Amino acid sequence: MLASKAKDEGRLCYITNCIRYLESRNLSLREYWQAGAELIGGERVGADAEAVALALEMLDSVGIRASVDLGSMGVIRKLMEKYRIRDYKRLVRAIASKSIDDLRKVTCDRDALEVFTILMTKRGRADLIKAVDERAGCLEEERVYFEGIYRALEAYGCASRVFVDLSTIREMAYYNGLVFEIFTPGMGLPIGGGGRYDAMMKDFGIDTTATGFALSIDLCIKAIGVADNSKNNDTLKVYYEEGFREKAIGLARLLREKGRCCTLDVYRGERSGILVGERAVVIGSGEEYEP
Amino acid sequence: MSLDGGRIIFALPNKGRMRDPALTLLESAGIKGIGEERAYLSKTTDPSIDLLSVRAADIPVYVYYGIADLGITGRDIVAETGLEVYELVDLGFGCCDLVVAVDRESGISNPSEIPHGSKVATEFPNITKAYFDELGIQVETITLKGAVEIAPRLGLATAIVDISSTGATLEKNRLVAVGKVMSSSARLICNKIAYKTKYDKVETITNKLKGLSP
Numbered sequence: 460m461l462a463s464k465a466k467d468e469g470r471l472c473y474i475t476n477c478i479r480y481l482e483s484r485n486l487s488l489r490e491y492w493q494a495g496a497e498l499i500g501g502e503r504v505g506a507d508a509e510a511v512a513l514a515l516e517m518l519d520s521v522g523i524r525a526s527v528d529l530g531s532m533g534v535i536r537k538l539m540e541k542y543r544i545r546d547y548k549r550l551v552r553a554i555a556s557k558s559i560d561d562l563r564k565v566t567c568d569r570d571a572l573e574v575f576t577i578l579m580t581k582r583g584r585a586d587l588i589k590a591v592d593e594r595a596g597c598l599e600e601e602r603v604y605f606e607g608i609y610r611a612l613e614a615y616g617c618a619s620r621v622f623v624d625l626s627t628i629r630e631m632a633y634y635n636g637l638v639f640e641i642f643t644p645g646m647g648l649p650i651g652g653g654g655r656y657d658a659m660m661k662d663f664g665i666d667t668t669a670t671g672f673a674l675s676i677d678l679c680i681k682a683i684g685v686a687d688n689s690k691n692n693d694t695l696k697v698y699y700e701e702g703f704r705e706k707a708i709g710l711a712r713l714l715r716e717k718g719r720c721c722t723l724d725v726y727r728g729e730r731s732g733i734l735v736g737e738r739a740v741v742i743g744s745g746e747e748y749e750p
Numbered sequence: 751m752s753l754d755g756g757r758i759i760f761a762l763p764n765k766g767r768m769r770d771p772a773l774t775l776l777e778s779a780g781i782k783g784i785g786e787e788r789a790y791l792s793k794t795t796d797p798s799i800d801l802l803s804v805r806a807a808d809i810p811v812y813v814y815y816g817i818a819d820l821g822i823t824g825r826d827i828v829a830e831t832g833l834e835v836y837e838l839v840d841l842g843f844g845c846c847d848l849v850v851a852v853d854r855e856s857g858i859s860n861p862s863e864i865p866h867g868s869k870v871a872t873e874f875p876n877i878t879k880a881y882f883d884e885l886g887i888q889v890e891t892i893t894l895k896g897a898v899e900i901a902p903r904l905g906l907a908t909a910i911v912d913i914s915s916t917g918a919t920l921e922k923n924r925l926v927a928v929g930k931v932m933s934s935s936a937r938l939i940c941n942k943i944a945y946k947t948k949y950d951k952v953e954t955i956t957n958k959l960k961g962l963s964p
Contacts, residue, residue: 528946557945558837558937560825582949624946626836644947647816 469499474676488677495653497671503655504604506670507637508611510653514641514672515617518650523682525643525650526620529608530627532654533636534588534601538578541597542571554579555628570594578625585609587623608637633659641674643682650678695721696732698742707735710748758799758944758951761813761821763806764790768936771843772822779958798951810835810939819944820955826913826934830874836940838956842964844936846915848874849927850881853902858909861885861929868908871901878911881931899923 474494498506518525553561585605592598612618629638636655653672699707714721739748763769782795809823814833852858871892872878882889901907
């Protein structure tokens with residue numbers, strides 16, 4: 460997908476250490492390892508769908524079965540305008556924490572409360588935008604956009620793993636349209652995310668569209684560990700008695716050549732694995748082991 | 751990562767003013783702890799839910815990192831950590847205000863009258879700093895782990911930022927509240943990923959607790 464020949468499009472990718480400024484109270488690392496892809500230019504629906512599909516495909520390729528939640532900074536800004544809400548920071552905080560209590564401090568308008576409550580509490584597909592638009596009446600453009608995204612994601616074969624949760628908000632202020640977060644069961648934090656940042660390109664004097672995403676390599680490594688553990692870890696343990704190290708190494712080599720993962724260690728009374736002594740024996744069963 | 755992918759780990763305060771109401775609320779929702787009361791991890795009458803008993807101040811941390819899927823703790827505590835978690839329900843107990851208080855003889859009647867460079871003692875240094883930053887007053891925040899009310903009388907601080915529910919403790923220490931920083935109460939909080947990956951179970955628990963809350 461990165462090998463586009465379109466002249467007005469740029470496809471960039473990186474895997475690198477990134478540095479960010481964080482206040483000292485923040486628990487996160489200031490230096491972290493990240494992989495990302497950016498698509499500069501291109502048609503919005505197609506480019507956004509490509510970014511989401513590429514992220515999922517990358518994760519599939521390393522054995523991480525992930526899902527994506529889509530949000531939209533465009534929807535939030537249009538609703539703010541419609542209901543004349545001025546305090547963007549507090550509104551975003553209320554939405555991001557799904558706190559209806561905080562929302563009530565931002566607006567008392569009954570219609571606004573109803574619309575934002577749906578936006579904050581419901582999770583679905585493109586029809587969720589339709590449900591919000593039926594009440595707000597100002598999201599026709601976004602409705603068409605999300606329907607297009609889902610049609611494109613169907614074509615990529617990953618629509619079933621993509622949801623709409625309009626409380627999905629990215630901390631970076633430069634996002635102006637679609638935003639998304641990537642997550643996988645067993646991990647408490649999103650393993651990646653991204654979105655559309657057309658306005659940022661203008662800051663560089665380029666009038667074009669732009670979308671992209673980043674994956675946390677550190678979290679992906681942890682996620683692979685979680686996925687491996689969930690498969691009950693099929694690494695075979697080979698233990699050896701004193702004087703049988705070399706014989707055990709030979710057995711381990713044979714096993715690895717046959718595609719089995721195995722580790723070697725001296726025998727300390729472990730309960731499972733293969734014990735290499737005079738004979739290689741499967742501990743517990745007493746059966747002789749012949750790779 | 752969660753301790754067990756398929757289960758819900760529910761974090762509750764292991765002591766303090768929120769523990770008993772939280773346990774009572776969960777029991778009303780059909781979730782009752784089984785086993786030793788002081789255990790950090792225990793099973794419940796609902797086989798899909800385990801309880802994690804830890805300090806209320808640590809609950810947002812456990813929930814943010816997904817060690818616990820759900821938790822009950824104070825709004826003030828969540829705000830102090832600044833961690834991103836979902837606040838799904840205001841549970842209506844543990845109500846209190848976080849206030850700015852000064853010695854009643856100080857002549858200060860409003861937080862904006864607290865002089866630049868003053869020392870402010872608190873258990874909530876992040877909230878305190880943000881509050882005075884917004885007022886445009888530069889203060890030195892002194893973090894204490896308890897008995898904050900004594901600080902002005904001993905000359906450690908000009909003011910304190912502390913929780914107050916009836917005002918009796920302030921009164922006893924010759925303090926007077928001159929400003930409200932925020933109102934707080936117990937909240938049901940949820941890890942953002944658990945909300946998505948365990949949506950049905952989280953929704954069921956959330957709706958039960960919503961129905962039981964005032």
